[in-house]
Amino acid sequence: MAKKVEVSVTVNGKAYSAEVEPRMLLVHFLRETLNLTGTHIGCDTSQCGACTVMVNGEAVKSCTMLAVQAAGCQVTTVEGLGEVGNLHPIQQSFWEKHGLQCGFCTPGVMIASIGLLQQNPNPSEEEIRDALEGVICRCTGYQFIVEAVKHAAQLMAVDETETGNALQIGEGR
Ligand code: FES
Ligand code: FES
Structure with a gap:
């Protein structure tokens, strides 16, 4: 050993x-x-x-x-990310836009989406599909995932405007 x-x-x-x-x-x-x-x-x-x-x-x-x-x-x-009653915008968006079915891929898809939105707060559909190329979903056909990420971008922009909090996570040592 x-x-x-x-x-x-x-x-x-x-x-x-x-x-x-x-x-x-x-x-x-x-x-x-x-x-x-x-x-x-x-x-x-x-x-x-x-x-x-x-x-x-x-x-x-x-x-x-x-x-x-x-x-x-x-x-x-x-x-x-968040908890019941205080969801992270990405969780809220996946819930509202039906961005999941079985949910197996969802933790990875949400984290990859946050990675994208931290780099690019207003991605196009093509940019979202490109960024999520490395995460495979066997259920959704991706369209609702893309809709959820677009919606999350809007929610995060509103949150940043209202609170100045860009919802960066897990940065720095
Ligand atoms: S378990 Fe890591 S990429 Fe599949
Ligand atoms: S929701 Fe089932 S694998 Fe993505």
Whole structure:
């Protein structure tokens, strides 16, 4: 058995430390060590995007990164977006615009969408489809997802105007 190493990481604003095998993937660390099972595993080829989380403000497929590489980072998973009664605009939009069916891909799609909106607050339909190319949805046909992301862009713009809060998540160390 490989010697374990200590990893300290902040996830959804809370500090965690744990001893892990150096080969442990970030997605397994989140799901198995921290019990944050909202981040899904949909493939073993790094293609589906179901495992997408924010690492220091960038959307990352957490099956392509080792837990030890996240040491010292700020990670945001779907559990850190919002809660009942106080949804993040992306959650509100996916709900209002029916941007999901079975919901398996949804955590990854929402995080990837936030990554896009942080870079490009007013994306065109083509830009949304381009940005979400790396996340596979087997149910929706994508049209309602695109509508949801467009709506989220509007909600986030309103929120920024009203509160000055651009809803950046998981940035910085
Ligand atoms: S689990 Fe499919 S890309 Fe990570
Ligand atoms: S909603 Fe079922 S995989 Fe996307």
